[in-house]
Amino acid sequence: xxxxxxxxxxxxxxxxxxxxxxxxxxxxxxxxxxxxxxxxxxxxxxxxxxxxxxxxxxxxxxxxxxxxxxxxxxxxxxxxxxxxxxxxxxxxxxxxxxxxxxxxxxxxxxxxxxxxxxxxxxxxxxxxxxxxxxxxxxxxxxxxxxxxxxxxxxxxxxxxxxxxxxxxxxxx
Numbered sequence: 001x002x003x004x005x006x007x008x009x010x011x012x013x014x015x016x017x018x019x020x021x022x023x024x025x026x027x028x029x030x031x032x033x034x035x036x037x038x039x040x041x042x043x044x045x046x047x048x049x050x051x052x053x054x055x056x057x058x059x060x061x062x063x064x065x066x067x068x069x070x071x072x073x074x075x076x077x078x079x080x081x082x083x084x085x086x087x088x089x090x091x092x093x094x095x096x097x098x099x100x101x102x103x104x105x106x107x108x109x110x111x112x113x114x115x116x117x118x119x120x121x122x123x124x125x126x127x128x129x130x131x132x133x134x135x136x137x138x139x140x141x142x143x144x145x146x147x148x149x150x151x152x153x154x155x156x157x158x159x160x161x162x163x164x165x166x167x168x169x170x171x172x
Contacts (some may be wrong), residue, residue, distance in 0.1 A: 007039060009039055012037075014033065014036075040061065042057060070101075077104065104126065118154075133154075134149040134152050
């Protein structure tokens with residue numbers, strides 16, 4: 001193969017999860033394993049001990065998958081559709097979309113770390129379950145109240161997140 005000098009292939013074999021079973025090839029269905037192949041031309045990284053080892057390269061590429069997942073989440077937060085032909089408007093849109101993605105990440109980290117269905121949910125799931133609650137604002141006795149529907153399945157997660165956010169110390 002031309003240009004393949006120094007190319008390394010990393011083959012990873014894992015047991016497929018239930019959601020991956022429909023995407024398996026015939027060979028993977030027969031063997032019961034899911035295979036992923038990564039091609040890399042990284043032989044080693046300067047001044048990093050152990051970077052010649054295949055386990056180090058595998059960890060490097062698996063970490064990059066986390067970055068790709070974050071890019072996918074940012075696109076779901078609005079980065080995929082730029083609204084204008086104007087550079088300044090699109091620049092503001094990108095800044096706003098990235099700010100929304102950062103706020104989403106901080107909300108998960110600070111308040112939803114112990115909710116298994118929400119801690120690592122996709123942005124569309126978060127939008128459906130938490131960001132658009134079936135609630136209404138009511139004024140009573142010179143105060144504003146958020147009336148949350150009691151039958152809403154994520155009412156407890158919403159109120160827990162709200163309580164944890166309001167308990168955070170203020171900046172000084």
